[in-house]
Amino acid sequence: MDRSPETQLLCERYTAALLSGDDREAERVVLDALQRGVGADAIYLGILAPALVEVGEAWRHGELSIAQEHLATNITLEQMGHIRDATRRREHISAxxxxxxxxxxxxxxxxxxxxxxxxxxxxxxxxxxxxxxxxxxxxxxxxxxxxxxxxxxxxxxxxxxxxxxxxxxxxxxxxxxxxxxxxxxxxxxxxxxxxxxxxxxxxxxxxxxxxxxLGITSERPTLDIQLGTLGRRVQELRKQRGWSQQRLASAAGLDRTYLGTVEQGKQNITIGAALKLADALDTTLGELIDPG
Ligand code: B12
The missing domain is CATH 3.40.50.280 (Cobalamin-binding domain)
Known part of the structure; x- marks a missing residue:
């Protein structure tokens, strides 16, 4: 796979961590990659897999014992799990x-x-x-x-x-x-x-x-569907609190009519306004967009 210079540098650091059996440094590299927005696929294929190839070469040349190889393998399996936990699935496919x-x-x-x-x-x-x-x-x-x-x-x-x-x-x-x-x-x-x-x-x-x-095309929801989901979630959380639209609108610093259209899924809401609603409802933007 094509790798950006940034991914290559992270791979070098990750490889060095594996070769010295340093699980904390391996974890730091993965966190760094995630924080820089490197995707899970790119971390797996551009950082972890090539690093294991280097481990294999070192082992083949007698520079690494089987115990050290096992350690490198298990550090990587653990990091793969962390990355999986931190990654949202693109969609749900029934196949x-x-x-x-x-x-x-x-x-x-x-x-x-x-x-x-x-x-x-x-x-x-x-x-x-x-x-x-x-x-x-x-x-x-x-x-x-x-x-x-x-x-x-x-x-x-x-x-x-x-x-x-x-x-x-x-x-x-x-x-x-x-x-x-x-x-x-x-x-x-x-x-x-x-x-x-x-x-x-x-x-x-x-x-x-x-x-x-298998003829699987993307099932990503349209903008209308996403706005509808967000609107329903805002209304649900507001009603759970027993708040009127006016009370939530005031708490979020928004206009009540605007909030009404958001709840109906008819408003192409800005990220700023969505963040204000999330704050007022004591939740996160992610939770409003994709309640799961
Ligand atoms: C860790 C390791 C082990 C561990 C395995 C631990 C485990 N539970 O997985 C242990 C110690 C058990 C082991 C044993 C052996 N190993 Co070993 N091992 C490795 C090492 C260092 C890493 C393997 C790995 O996880 N790589 C990372 C993964 C992600 O890479 P990958 O397997 O290549 O897969 C990638 C692609 O190939 C692809 N892919 C894989 N499958 C598929 C399937 C499809 C459909 C697709 C599309 C893609 C795809 O996706 C992956 C990501 O890109 C490699 C070094 C290396 N070059 O990989 C040697 C290596 C694979 N092992 C090797 C050897 C020789 C052995 C032993 C024969 C040693 C021995 N004398 O006992 C035994 C064989 C055991 C057996 N019967 O299978 C050789 C194989 C040489 C060859 N192909 O001719 C390698 C390459 C080391 C070397 N440089 O010589 N090994």
Whole structure:
């Protein structure tokens, strides 16, 4: 993925933190990234994943012990959880994706990462993690009628296992879409595994292709719907307090007629006015816009 100079610098700091086993510095880097508005996808793919590749290289060259690698992996899993907690989903998609590492595959950071990326995109996600026997995977996908299955492998030795699983999944009556990918796919194999609808190592391409193949278009609410939601929420909170429109309008320093149109969802309210209402109602702007 293309990385901004800022993301590259954060990645260097994060890599140094992992290599020295410094979980606090790793957390500071992630907080810094979040505060600077770097998106969750960009933190995962532009900071955390490349840092783990460096960890792998250091381990391969004997500069890092297995214990130090485990520490780096677990620091990253923890940070991935923090980022997930701090991230709003783009929307809610009813389609379900099952994410699994194929049989024999012990690397599960990528599956956790991909599962979270689909979660951010709005999908219902079932994460199975490491070493998933093909027969059990197929049973689960059949029972749940999952729309999409993402299979991961980190070594070319497991391509046959992935192909076998993909072919069995494609033979299911409901015909799920199947993606295969990961560090174990040599460049020449990209696009060429029987049964797979996509062979790729790019989670971004997987997210895009999944939506295209399953015909999922954005369900983001229109401005009218959002104004209606905000209006109803303001009215609800006002009534909970037993306040009249005049009392809330005075508390927020707004005109009563203006407040009336806001409550009806007919006013393209300014952020400043919405903040005043949130303050007067002792709540946050986020809570007014998206009560959940
Ligand atoms: C941590 C780690 C381990 C840990 C795993 C911990 C865990 N529970 O996950 C442990 C210690 C268990 C381990 C074991 C082994 N490991 Co290891 N490990 C790593 C390390 C350092 C990080 C892996 C990781 O989490 N990367 C971060 C994730 C996010 O990156 P990723 O897996 O590449 O996934 C990205 C993409 O590939 C993509 N992706 C992944 N799957 C899919 C699927 C689809 C559909 C799509 C679209 C995209 C996609 O999305 C991710 C984000 O971009 C890597 C180094 C590296 N280069 O990654 C080595 C590495 C993967 N391991 C390696 C090896 C050799 C092994 C062992 C064979 C070592 C041994 N002799 O025992 C065993 C194999 C165990 C097994 N049977 O699977 C090699 C693999 C070499 C190869 N491919 O030929 C690597 C590359 C290290 C190296 N430089 O040599 N390992």
């Amino acid at each position: 379900e994706v099952v994410v699994a590492a194929v049989a024999g595959e012990m690397h599960f950071v990528a599956t956790r990462m991909i599962a979270n990326l689909f979660h951010f995109d709005g999908w219902a996600v079932v994460h199975l993690g490491a070493d998933t026997p093909s027969a059990d995977l197929v049973d689960l996908v059949r029972e749940r009628e999952s729309e999409l299955v993402v299979l991961s492998l980190s070594h070319p030795d497991r391509i046959c296992t992935a192909q076998d699983a993909a072919e069995r999944l494609k033979a299911l009556a409901h015909g799920p879409v199947v993606f295969v990918g990961g560090a174990g796919i040599p460049d020449a194999e990209q696009g060429e595994i029987g049964g797979a609808d996509l062979v790729s190592s790019s989670p971004t391409e997987a997210l895009r292709t999944a939506r295209a193949l």
